[in-house]
Amino acid sequence: MNVEERIKTSEEIPLERRTIIHIMLVANGINEKLAIALKPFDISIQQFNVLRILRGQNGKPANLSTLNKRMVSKMSNTTRLVDKLILKGYVERHTCPSNRRKVEINITSKGLDRLLKMDDVVSKTETEMLDQFSEHELKQLNLLLNQFKS
Structure with missing residues (x-):
């Protein structure tokens, strides 16, 4: 996902800001998909x-x-x-x-x-969201996220 395209700006966003925006966009997408999965309940x-x-x-x-x-x-x-x-x-x-x-x-x-x-529904949704990643990539992503200062 190209962050600049997603937020419809022609200016290049500085790397740090782009990273934060990217994480926020991904988090919002995850929340949206989980909310849709839980809606029938x-x-x-x-x-x-x-x-x-x-x-x-x-x-x-x-x-x-x-x-x-x-x-x-x-x-x-x-x-x-x-x-x-x-x-x-x-x-x-x-x-x-x-x-x-x-x-x-x-x-x-x-x-x-x-x-x-x-x-069951949430597990299927999680799997669908992550099926493009290998187990190794998911472990790497988690290692990187562990370094994040909150």
């Missing part, structure tokens, strides 16, 4: 991420702080995400018996079942 990428985090807790409850720390996309509206998942019956929220100020969140069996179906 009426769930956002962030809600999907919350469900995966809760599944990874292996039955142990999580709190909002845990979810915020582990989210791929850091956001301040985790409470709203959890509220929407509660309305769908995918998660439950309880007050911690030993600390009434602490809220515990668990994924429900309905949430686990639905997440399994989403996993």
Whole structure:
């Protein structure tokens, strides 16, 4: 993808800026494809991420702080995400018996079942997005991305 063509400029963009814009364009494209894959489930990428985090807790409850720390996309509206998942019956929220100020969140069996179906669709989408890369190229790309300062 030629960044200058993509953003419709005739001027050559300095390498550092072009690199950042390129990464942003790729990230937006990935998000768009994942959002399309999840649309039939009426769930956002962030809600999907919350469900995966809760599944990874292996039955142990999580709190909002845990979810915020582990989210791929850091956001301040985790409470709203959890509220929407509660309305769908995918998660439950309880007050911690030993600390009434602490809220515990668990994924429900309905949430686990639905997440399994989403996993298949997301996995296929990820494979389609990356099928032009060899395993070696993906490892190299990950090594380069590990060097990125955020």
